[in-house]
Amino acid sequence: MMFTLAIVGRPNVGKSTLFNRLVGKRLALVDDQPGVTRDLREGQARLGDLRFIVIDSAGLEMADDESLQGRMRRLTERAVDEADICLFVLDGRVGVTAADEYFAELLRKRAKHIILAVNKAEGRAGEAGAMEAFSLGLGEPLRLSAEHGEGMDDLYRTLLPLADVLAAERPDTAPATDVDLPEDFEEDDTEAEDWRPSADRPLQIAVIGRPNAGKSTLINKIIGEDRLLTGPEAGITRDAISVGADFMGTPIRIFDTAGMRKKARVTDKVEKLSVADGLRAVRFAEVVVVLLDVAIPFEQQDLRIADYAESEGRAVVVAANKWDLEEDKPHKLNELREAFERLLPQLKGAPLVTVSAQTGKGLDRLHAAILKAHEVWNRRISTAKLNQWLSAMTEAHPPPAPGGRRIRLRYMTQVKTRPPAFVVMATHTDQIPESYGRYLVNGLRADFDMPGTPIRLIFRDQG
Ligand code: GDP
Numbered sequence: 001m002m003f004t005l006a007i008v009g010r011p012n013v014g015k016s017t018l019f020n021r022l023v024g025k026r027l028a029l030v031d032d033q034p035g036v037t038r039d040l041r042e043g044q045a046r047l048g049d050l051r052f053i054v055i056d057s058a059g060l061e062m063a064d065d066e067s068l069q070g071r072m073r074r075l076t077e078r079a080v081d082e083a084d085i086c087l088f089v090l091d092g093r094v095g096v097t098a099a100d101e102y103f104a105e106l107l108r109k110r111a112k113h114i115i116l117a118v119n120k121a122e123g124r125a126g127e128a129g130a131m132e133a134f135s136l137g138l139g140e141p142l143r144l145s146a147e148h149g150e151g152m153d154d155l156y157r158t159l160l161p162l163a164d165v166l167a168a169e170r171p172d173t174a175p176a177t178d179v180d181l182p183e184d185f186e187e188d189d190t191e192a193e194d195w196r197p198s199a200d201r202p203l204q205i206a207v208i209g210r211p212n213a214g215k216s217t218l219i220n221k222i223i224g225e226d227r228l229l230t231g232p233e234a235g236i237t238r239d240a241i242s243v244g245a246d247f248m249g250t251p252i253r254i255f256d257t258a259g260m261r262k263k264a265r266v267t268d269k270v271e272k273l274s275v276a277d278g279l280r281a282v283r284f285a286e287v288v289v290v291l292l293d294v295a296i297p298f299e300q301q302d303l304r305i306a307d308y309a310e311s312e313g314r315a316v317v318v319a320a321n322k323w324d325l326e327e328d329k330p331h332k333l334n335e336l337r338e339a340f341e342r343l344l345p346q347l348k349g350a351p352l353v354t355v356s357a358q359t360g361k362g363l364d365r366l367h368a369a370i371l372k373a374h375e376v377w378n379r380r381i382s383t384a385k386l387n388q389w390l391s392a393m394t395e396a397h398p399p400p401a402p403g404g405r406r407i408r409l410r411y412m413t414q415v416k417t418r419p420p421a422f423v424v425m426a427t428h429t430d431q432i433p434e435s436y437g438r439y440l441v442n443g444l445r446a447d448f449d450m451p452g453t454p455i456r457l458i459f460r461d462q463g
């Protein structure tokens, strides 16, 4: 599971320095556009094997009509509300100031989890400050040096259990994948159908893609334009991340980055750079719609985010937008299919539909593809069927016999859904080539008709 960490504190304590250290250069939203007051920055952070979204509330500048304090408070409140965890930073060389006390109070009221940190504590420089920080009543402070990279291991050790707590608190969000396969492979026979979209459990959709691909237009079309225009009273607040709607009879919640951004008067330039928004959208969604502009399909940014959606285990539908502008449709469709297979082999089998967000043409196809992908993502295959299938597969194409020792695939079962994950009990699992795993995954996809979902397959050694 990915969580969001906000770095908060008064100006000059080292928030940006810490942000840059956690995010690196890759995804930092760097805004060098003159005239735009810098807003919250977001990026994807890495710390050891932890991945999370980090928000930096730094970069305060005097606004024309507002005091620095007012603006600082507003920005900090927004960061705190968006975050699962707040990292409250003090300057260890200065000690606790009145402004720090003010922030401590605000955080105590609003923040879900608080980590206290004393920065600029390289060497022994922060010791006095760290002692003082106890007086805030927020526990023992971490000692960091953002500039020198000290204390990052302590930060990691503090975040790790919190990340687990957060994951446990949110059983209803789409799970991150690749982790925590149950140790016992007892099959869950319950015919659980409650994954089906309902008013209580709307299907969670995100539309992602490069700027100008038509995301806002598509989202407006899906949720009904008047609803978006009616604004906050209709349940759309500026800070909301999703909008509920009825999409051709299916209750959905759709992640609406683009619309919110536009409402918030943020310039296109800033939006363009906000890769973190795309990441957050993926994290929210059960089904991710990768929206392409047919005129410029499969750009770097599209590929990166589609790959991210797959690695996070989300169901994926690719939609080529502005199809109304295309002259030679059959030719273009072939071209798109070819490019798709070449550039996104990890999404093999994901549906590719053509739409016009503007005219609404193709929305029925998109709706059908989303429902299908969601169904497949939740699909459970019985152990009996799987093992029948497995013996047919191994018969047709036996696993290799390295050094004359036969690899035996004994038994197979599905251990989880969302996305479907399978365990194959086998001998000499370390000798099974990757290509054999791909053969099985592609076979599962074709034989059980499972387009649009990542499929996880794990070999477990059984002597
Ligand atoms: P922000 O306003 O909270 O974002 O603070 P900045 O990240 O812009 O840092 C303010 C100043 O403190 C800059 O001059 C940084 O170089 C300096 N600084 C940041 N972290 C450290 C640190 O760990 N040690 C020392 N000595 N200086 C630091």
Ligand code: GDP
Pocket: 209, 210, 211, 212, 213, 214, 215, 216, 217, 218, 258, 321, 322, 323, 324, 325, 355, 356, 357, 358, 359
């Ligand atoms: P976003 O940045 O991805 O949210 O893109 P917008 O929804 O703002 O759309 C960018 C531009 O493409 C706007 O001028 C839209 O009117 C236009 N556009 C969006 N969808 C279509 C479509 O299906 N056909 C055509 N011809 N133009 C479209």
